[in-house]
Amino acid sequence: MQFDSFLFYSLLLWLLINLSAFILMLIDKIKSADAGSRRISEGQLFFMAAAFGALGVYAGMFACRHKTRKWYFLIGIPLLIVQNLVFIFFLYFFLFSAKAAYLPIF
Numbered sequence: 001m002q003f004d005s006f007l008f009y010s011l012l013l014w015l016l017i018n019l020s021a022f023i024l025m026l027i028d029k030i031k032s033a034d035a036g037s038r039r040i041s042e043g044q045l046f047f048m049a050a051a052f053g054a055l056g057v058y059a060g061m062f063a064c065r066h067k068t069r070k071w072y073f074l075i076g077i078p079l080l081i082v083q084n085l086v087f088i089f090f091l092y093f094f095l096f097s098a099k100a101a102y103l104p105i106f
Contacts, residue, residue, distance in 0.1 A: 001059040014052055021045075021053030025060025025067070032066070042067075045078065052088075
């Protein structure tokens with residue numbers, strides 16, 4: 001597999017994860033109108049955010065006006081965005097950088 005195709009499929013997977021996280025927020029917002037319906041748990045929403053869907057959850061929060069009053073969503077989801085970006089940066093740096101072989105791992 002070439003680098004270009006790997007990068008393309010990685011970005012496609014990242015977009016699909018974020019789209020599914022956005023759709024989960026939308027579904028939970030729709031279900032919140034019904035009093036007796038089964039809702040999507042907050043733990044599942046945080047799991048989607050931790051599994052590289054943080055931008056989708058964050059976009060869903062403000063596009064659907066859902067979970068915006070919960071302090072742990074207002075603080076936790078941006079922190080998970082930073083965590084996702086840092087992990088992607090280190091993964092890219094250590095997998096595809098020629099200089100990675102010379103750096104000590106802390």
